[in-house]
């Protein structure tokens with residue numbers, strides 16, 4: 001196994017157990033990140049396997065590609081059986097259809113990777129002073145700073161309420177609009193201190209800036225829109241085998257790891273719909289969550305939930 005001590009993929013063993021990779025299969029990893037899950041899966045696929053990696057972040061994608069190539073085809077570093085696609089996973093289905101690739105496993109481990117949040121220049125953390133950027137794709141169309149400085153007060157309040165579930169959203173938006181009249185809000189530390197000045201922090205509760213930062217990150221990267229597009233393409237194509245667009249093999253396993261209820265809810269609903277229509281079976285009847293030990297080692301894993309379905313058809317690949 002390719003160990004990278006700096007990176008512990010969340011729910012790693014559960015992902016491997018439940019996706020149950022078999023030699024010669026194809027994995028589409030929608031969120032390559034640092035390649036932790038994908039490299040371990042690649043080891044089980046053997047040289048006839050195929051791995052397609054998506055990521056918006058070119059640095060992560062390159063790192064993941066390198067790990068996966070070493071795991072899948074160590075003797076053929078240029079193998080055409082590894083594809084690294086710098087794109088939004090909303091495009092996974094159309095990419096696969098265009099390239100004639102059908103997945104036996106689809107994995108989406110949502111959100112961001114630790115090096116992204118640890119790099120102050122990405123502006124993702126209220127704990128580190130940096131530019132108010134927050135884009136996972138460094139060339140994405142809009143930064144968090146542009147949203148904070150250009151949306152009107154009502155739009156800002158709605159965004160912070162909807163994606164941050166911040167009950168003080170109106171107060172935060174009013175304060176942001178007042179402050180930006182003095183000078184544009186262009187740094188994470190200034191944003192955090194403005195938000196904290198109007199969001200009381202009860203002892204033992206989360207930092208007052210947490211929810212507003214989450215909301216801006218989700219909006220900047222259109223995270224819920226991308227997830228809904230991916231789920232839509234799974235709903236549309238599960239149980240179908242027709243040519244021209246089908247990107248999922250019969251028996252394909254689909255796994256999603258979410259980190260908050262705004263992500264988990266659409267996954268739960270989409271999977272339940274596909275199962276109710278008799279086009280898949282639930283591999284996880286309840287979401288799998290990290291053991292205490294993993295939560296202690298990796299605090300970010302605390303909110304993780306893994307849901308897996310197995311599409312009908314195919315032979316007995318995957319767990320039930």
Ligand SMILES: C[S@@+](CC[C@H](N)C(=O)[O-])C[C@H]1O[C@@H](n2cnc3c(N)ncnc32)[C@H](O)[C@@H]1O
Nearest residue numbers: 009031033034035036037055056088089109226
């Ligand atoms: C939690 S990390 C994935 C970690 C990975 N599973 C591993 O084992 O290393 C999430 C990754 O997904 C990427 N990402 C987030 N949203 C995306 C989207 N809509 N399309 C493509 N990549 C996305 C982020 O840039 C980040 O690298």
